[in-house]
Amino acid sequence: MNYSDAELLVLLKEDPDKAVEILFRQYYSYVCKMVYQVVPDAMVAEDIAQDIFFEMWRKKEQLNINTSLRAYLRRASVNRTLNYLRNRKIKWEDDSELPNLQSEDVSINQTLENAELQQVIEQAIDQLPERCRAVFMLSRFEELSYQEIANQLDISIKTVENQISKALKQLRITLRPYLSDTLLILLLFLGW
Amino acid sequence: MDIEKYLSLRDKERAGRLNAAETRALQQWTQSATGDAWLKNIQQIEQWSGQYKSGYEPNVEAGLQRLKAQMAEAKAQETPVRYLSVASRQRWLSVAAAIFILAIGVVAIRGWQQPTNKTVAVQTQTLEKKAVTLTDGTTVQLNENSVLDVPKSFKNATKRVVNLSGEAYFDVQSNLERPFEIQTEQAIIAVLGTAFNVRAYADEPTIEVEVERGKVSFAVGTEKILLVAGEKGIYNRNTKELYQKNASQLNAQAWRRHSLKFVNTPLSEILEELERYHKVQFEVENVDVTNCRYTGNFGKTDLSKVLESLKVGLELEVKRTGTNRYIIQGGNCK
Numbered sequence: 001m002n003y004s005d006a007e008l009l010v011l012l013k014e015d016p017d018k019a020v021e022i023l024f025r026q027y028y029s030y031v032c033k034m035v036y037q038v039v040p041d042a043m044v045a046e047d048i049a050q051d052i053f054f055e056m057w058r059k060k061e062q063l064n065i066n067t068s069l070r071a072y073l074r075r076a077s078v079n080r081t082l083n084y085l086r087n088r089k090i091k092w093e094d095d096s097e098l099p100n101l102q103s104e105d106v107s108i109n110q111t112l113e114n115a116e117l118q119q120v121i122e123q124a125i126d127q128l129p130e131r132c133r134a135v136f137m138l139s140r141f142e143e144l145s146y147q148e149i150a151n152q153l154d155i156s157i158k159t160v161e162n163q164i165s166k167a168l169k170q171l172r173i174t175l176r177p178y179l180s181d182t183l184l185i186l187l188l189f190l191g192w
Numbered sequence: 193m194d195i196e197k198y199l200s201l202r203d204k205e206r207a208g209r210l211n212a213a214e215t216r217a218l219q220q221w222t223q224s225a226t227g228d229a230w231l232k233n234i235q236q237i238e239q240w241s242g243q244y245k246s247g248y249e250p251n252v253e254a255g256l257q258r259l260k261a262q263m264a265e266a267k268a269q270e271t272p273v274r275y276l277s278v279a280s281r282q283r284w285l286s287v288a289a290a291i292f293i294l295a296i297g298v299v300a301i302r303g304w305q306q307p308t309n310k311t312v313a314v315q316t317q318t319l320e321k322k323a324v325t326l327t328d329g330t331t332v333q334l335n336e337n338s339v340l341d342v343p344k345s346f347k348n349a350t351k352r353v354v355n356l357s358g359e360a361y362f363d364v365q366s367n368l369e370r371p372f373e374i375q376t377e378q379a380i381i382a383v384l385g386t387a388f389n390v391r392a393y394a395d396e397p398t399i400e401v402e403v404e405r406g407k408v409s410f411a412v413g414t415e416k417i418l419l420v421a422g423e424k425g426i427y428n429r430n431t432k433e434l435y436q437k438n439a440s441q442l443n444a445q446a447w448r449r450h451s452l453k454f455v456n457t458p459l460s461e462i463l464e465e466l467e468r469y470h471k472v473q474f475e476v477e478n479v480d481v482t483n484c485r486y487t488g489n490f491g492k493t494d495l496s497k498v499l500e501s502l503k504v505g506l507e508l509e510v511k512r513t514g515t516n517r518y519i520i521q522g523g524n525c526k
Contacts, residue, residue: 017263024256032250041494044450046250054262118243125244140238146203157200165195171237179233 005069012060020057027073028053034077038137039084040126048080078141082152085134117178124174128167135160136167193221195230254319261317311341316358321448328352329365330372335447337393346370351382359391361448379427382409388419389444399427402444410434443469452490452498459484459506463520470495472516481506481523
C-alpha cells in the first residue's frame with residue numbers, strides 16, 4: 001500500500017513504529033546514497049541514515065515538516081553530513097598540490113560504454129583529496145549555498161570556492177578525453 | 193575572470209544576490225570562448241558526478257533490524273537504565289541516606305566482594321552500538337552483540353565491578369579508593385582510571401585488551417600481566433597463553449573510531465584486522481607475501497579503498513570469490 005506524505009505524517013503520531021518502518025523502506029536507501037556520495041564510507045553513511053530515522057521516531061511529537069518528506073530527509077541528510085565533516089576536523093585550509101595525474105589516452109571519437117564512463121568518473125572523483133571531494137559533492141546539492149557550506153564547516157567562503165574550483169580543474173584534466181567539448185582543449189594551456 | 197570568480201558569481205546568482213555589474217560580468221564570461229568552454233565542461237562534470245558511487249546499495253533489511261533494535265532499546269530505557277545516567281545520580285543521593293543503614297546490613301551479609309546483587313544489563317544486537325555513562329562517571333561504548341552488567345549503584349562497594357560479554361571501550365573515571373574491575377568469562381581486568389578496549393566474545397578463541405591511556409592489569413586465573421598505553425594483552429583460550437604485544441595503532445578500536453592505521457605492519461596482521469573489522473575472509477595464495485610490511489593510514493575504512501591501496505603497495509591481485517570472501521594472489525614486498 002502506498003501512503004501519501006500527509007498520511008505518513010498522521011501515522012507518525014498515531015503509530016510511530018509503523019510509520020517509521022514505511023518511511024525507512026521508502027527512503028533509507030535514498031538517504032544512504034546521498035551521504036555516501038559525500039562521505040564514501042558505507043558504515044558512516046548508514047550510521048548517519050540510522051540516526052535520521054531514529055530521531056524522526058524519537059522526536060515525532062516536535063516534528064514540524066512543511067516540505068515534502070523527501071525534501072525534509074534530504075535536508076536532514078545534508079545537515080548531518082556537514083556535522084560529521086565538521087567534527088572530523090579535516091584540515092581544510094591545507095593547500096597541498098593535487099597528485100599529478102594524467103588523463104588516460106583514449107581516442108577522442110571513441111564512444112563509451114556506460115559502464116566504462118561510470119568507472120572513469122568513479123576513479124576521477126576518488127582521486128580527489130578528501131576535503132576537496134566532500135566540498136565539491138556538497139556543492140552539487142542545489143539548496144546549499146557556498147556560504148552555508150562555509151558556515152557549517154567553520155571555514156571561509158573563499159576556501160569553499162577554492163576547493164570546488166580545485167575539484168573542477170582536476171576533474172577537467174582527468175575526464176578531458178571524455179568531455180564532449182573537445183575543440184577547446186587547447187585552452188587548457190592558456191592558464192588553467 | 194577565473195573559475196573561482198565564476199563559481200562565486202554563479203552561487204550568488206542561485207541565491208538571487210547578483211547586482212547589475214556582476215550580472216554583466218557573468219554574461220560576458222559565459223559568452224566568451226573560454227567561458228563557454230568551461231561552462232559546458234562544468235555542466236558535464238557536475239552532471240556526471242551525480243553518478244558517483246551509484247553502484248552502492250545499502251542493505252535495507254539489515255538497517256531496519258538495527259533501527260527496530262534501537263527503538264526497542266529506547267522504549268526499554270524508559271525505566272531501568274535511568275540508574276546509569278549521571279543526571280539521575282542526584283536523586284539517588286537523596287534516597288541513599290534513607291536506605292544506607294539497610295544497605296550496610298545487606299552488604300555485611302553478602303560480603304564485600306559482591307557490592308550488590310542488583311544489576312542492570314545493557315545489551316546490543318548485531319550491528320548495534322550503544323554508549324552509556326555509569327553512575328561513577330565512567331563511560332562505556334558497547335560494540336555489537338555484547339552484554340554489559342552493571343550494578344545499579346557502586347555505593348558501599350570496595351571496588352566497582354562490571355561484567356562483560358562481548359566488546360566494549362571503557363573510559364574509566366579515576367577513583368583511587370575504588371578500583372574498577374571488568375569480569376569476563378575467564379579474565380579479570382582491573383584498572384584505576386584509564387581508557388581501553390576489551391574484546392571478550394564467548395565464541396572467539398581470544399580475549400583481548402588494548403590500552404589507550406593509563407595502566408591496566410589483565411588477569412586470568414593466577415596469571416597476570418600489566419599493560420600500559422599502546423599495548424595489547426591477549427589470552428588464548430585454547431593454548432591458555434596470556435601474552436602482550438605492541439598495539440600503538442589502537443586498531444582494536446576501529447569499530448568506534450572508523451579508522452585503521454598500519455605502521456610497518458606485516459600483511460598477515462593487516463588481513464587479520466580487516467577480517468575482523470569488515471567480517472570478511474581472506475585466502476592468501478602466496479604465503480611469503482604475508483610477511484611483507486605495509487604502512488598506511490585509512491581514515492575511511494571502506495574495505496575496497498584499503499584493498500586498493502594494498503594492491504598498489506604490494507603488487508597484489510585481490511579477487512572476490514564469494515560473499516565476504518577474497519583471494520589474494522601475487523605480491524611483491526619491494
